[in-house]
Amino acid sequence: MSDPSTPSADEKGFVASEQSLGHGQSYSRPRGEVYDIAGTDPVLSRKMAAVNDAIDEIGLTPYHWKLFCLNGFGYAVDSICGQNADAVLQMLIVLQGITQPMIELEYKNPNKHIKGISLASAIGLLVGALFWGFLADVIGRKVAFNSTLFICAIATILAGAMPNYVSFATFVAIAGFSAGGNYILDSTVFLEFVPSNKAWLVTLLSIWWAIGYTVSGLFAWAFLSNYSCTLAPKGKTQLPCHRADNMGWRYLHWSLGALVFVLSILRLTVLRLQHSAKWLITQGRDSEVLDTLQKIATTYRRPLSLKLEDLLALGEVADARTSVWSPRRLKAHVGQLFQTHKLAYSTSMLFLVWAIIGIAYPLFYVFLPYYLALRGYQAGKSSNYITWRNFAVNQVCGLFGPIIAAWLVQQRFVGRKGTLAIGALLTMAFLFGYTQVTISEQNLGLVCAISVVS
Known part of the structure; x- marks a missing residue:
């Protein structure tokens, strides 16, 4: 949990260990972390340091760039499979948000007080994050990483064929379940493989989020502007909306679902x-750790001085011989998050921040149109074409945000904390400014600015 965002080794928070660890080797260990495992499992601490040094010795390889792209596909899908327009997983999340009005127009919402599609997606994301996140710690990242995109793709394609509101919402929940699991694994898996001096690439990984938004926006512009029922202006009678006139949202689900299916196949082929070396070392599977690292080093002709006997000489990780399903080990997956006062505070604050974001984000987008209407916002000339054109433009603007952030986290006096603070402050300022919007040009300009800074 140190901040390796600046160029110098000392500033990245790494120092040489004083202790010699087998065969004359000494390994670096992190300094200034929220939690130092050396106090509870010194063997794991030393082995993890050895693995970190081995990964740094191998350096950045084409394998890491494959990971960057294929893990980024998962970021993208979050926007497609879930609820609120979050690059392929991001595509599926935004898919539900942008198609919901057209679906409700055709099927009618069974409960006018509940946005059932958004609720189904949110429940799926929550359960998926809990289920797949916990499972990945127990049996490893490989199964969840390879299966969640496939499940998401199939559920999205089937959702586009559903005959009524309830069946559609059911498959939205299933898609969200798989998307929620995939999303939490993408950055985790990438970070466990990437060298410490390239950790800024995890920040740049979020560009795929913006790509997901953009792909969804462009597809929506193509399908929803040409194959959707028209919403009646306020005060006018809504004309009946029949399936034949409202195929746009179905085309969107089938197209994006097919795209995600192709990406899930690419992950397998x-x-x-x-399994990442860092996860394997926590399981006491030292020989597999060396196999994984050696495969990368050999394939890309990189040095690797770590030997199996070096790891074995460090001792045995606690509970390595205990079943992964034992109550003791299952409890430890949660208990370790609160093992010290500092770690408990850090975990609680992270939970709180994400909870506030989860509350604020949908509330903002649900109530904003009503608030703007009360302030006299004039939309001007509008149509399905203009609506989805502006949506696509907004998503393209969002591509610049992750690039700027990836540069900022490497600057000595900014780093991760500074980048987060700057992004949050600018987002807040533009959101407050957005409340003063009165014309469509202001609306588009400020929405694009918010996409960049958020």
């Missing part, structure tokens, strides 16, 4: 992800 192009990358063939192995």
Whole structure:
């Protein structure tokens, strides 16, 4: 949990260990972390330091760039499979948000007080994050990483064929379940493979989020502007909306679902992800750790001085011989998050921040149109074409945000904390400014600015 965002080794928070660890080797260990495992499992601490040094010695390889792209596909899908327009997983999340009005127009919402599609997606994301996140710690990242995109793709395609509101919402929940699991694994898997001096790439990984938004926006512009029922102006009678006149949202689900299916196949054929060395070391599977690292080093002709006997000489990780399903080990997955006062505070604050974002984000987008209407916002000339054109433009603007952030986290006096603070402050300022919007040009300009800074 140190901040390796600046160029110098000392500033990245790494120092040489004083202790010699087998065969004359000494390994670096992190300094200034929220939690130092050396106090509870010194063997794991030393082995993890050895693995970190081995990964740094191998350096950045084409394998890491494959991971960057294929993990980024998962970021993208979050926007497609879930609820609120979050690059392929991001595509599926935004898919539900942008198609919901057209679906409700055709099927009618069974409960006018509940946005059932958004609720189904949110429940799926929550359960998926809990289920897949916990499972990935127990049995490894490989199964969840390879299966969640496939499940998401199939559920999205089937959702586009559903005959009524309830069945559609059911498959939205299933898609959200798989998307929620995939999303939490993408950055985790990438970070466990990437060298410490390239950790800024995890920040740049979020550009795929923006790509997901953009792809969804462009597809929506093509399908929803040409194959959707027209919403009646306020005060006018809504004309009946029939399936034949409202195929746009179905085309969107089938197209994006097919795209995600192709990406899930690429994960199995192009990358063939192995269990990460860092996860394997926590399980006491030292020989597999060396196999994973050696495969990368040999394939890309990189040095690797770590030997199996070096790891074995460090001792045995606590509970390595205990079943992964034992109550003791299952409890430890949660208990370790609160093992010290500092770690408990850090975990609680992270939970709180994400909870506030989860509350504020949908509330903002649900109530904003009503608030703007009360302030006299004039939309001007509008149509399905203009609506989805502006949506696509907004998503393209969002591509610049992750690039700027990836540069900022490497600057000495900014780093991760500074980048987060700057992004949050600018987002707040533009959101407050957005409340003063009165014309469509202001609306588009400020929405694009918010996409960049958020």
